[in-house]
């Protein structure tokens with residue numbers, strides 16, 4: 478089984494990183510693991526040019542070529558991200574917008590992608606009831622564009638300082654349990 482982990486925060490060693498490590502810790506060592514860290518990649522912004530709708534590929538040539546291969550080959554995907562202004566950090570959002578090429582291939586050209594399953598881990602500093610609504614919607618539609626079914630998420634409010642979630646043993650246990658269950662289940 479191929480697992481792909483997307484680390485959405487530009488802050489390495491922060492809360493999203495810690496959540497992702499905890500989630501992946503129960504995985505079977507036989508499973509392959511690929512990392513995608515958008516803030517470390519050379520990813521241009523989607524130009525909205527619609528070249529992909531006509532041609533089935535993006536007009537830009539950069540690290541998205543490799544990211545796309547990883548996404549399409551995955552069986553399980555876990556995305557971990559902080560909330561930035563009720564959305565995703567810009568580097569992750571750049572990647573999400575570039576998935577428009579898969580949306581075009583799927584919905585304009587009728588291509589069928591290998592089915593995958595995806596999980597979201599998200600963290601924010603405040604406690605608002607709607608804190609995660611934006612990124613859940615974006616995640617659902619981002620996943621869907623390349624044949625990945627959204628299987629749920631875990632959401633943590635009130636964590637702001639770098640690594641603060643690492644002090645919450647209850648949170649880490651909950652994340653590990655979700656990882657164990659998600660990564661050990663067969664894709665439906």
Ligand SMILES: Cc1cc2nc3c(=O)[nH]c(=O)nc-3n(C[C@H](O)[C@H](O)[C@H](O)COP(=O)(O)O)c2cc1C
Nearest residue numbers: 486491492493559560561562563601602603636637
């Ligand atoms: C640019 C920026 C925007 C943010 N916007 C929000 C926000 O809208 N709501 C919120 O609750 N926290 C917001 N935060 C706080 C982060 O979500 C929080 O610090 C999170 O724990 C960071 O996770 P990380 O350590 O993985 O980067 C923002 C932080 C930054 C740097």
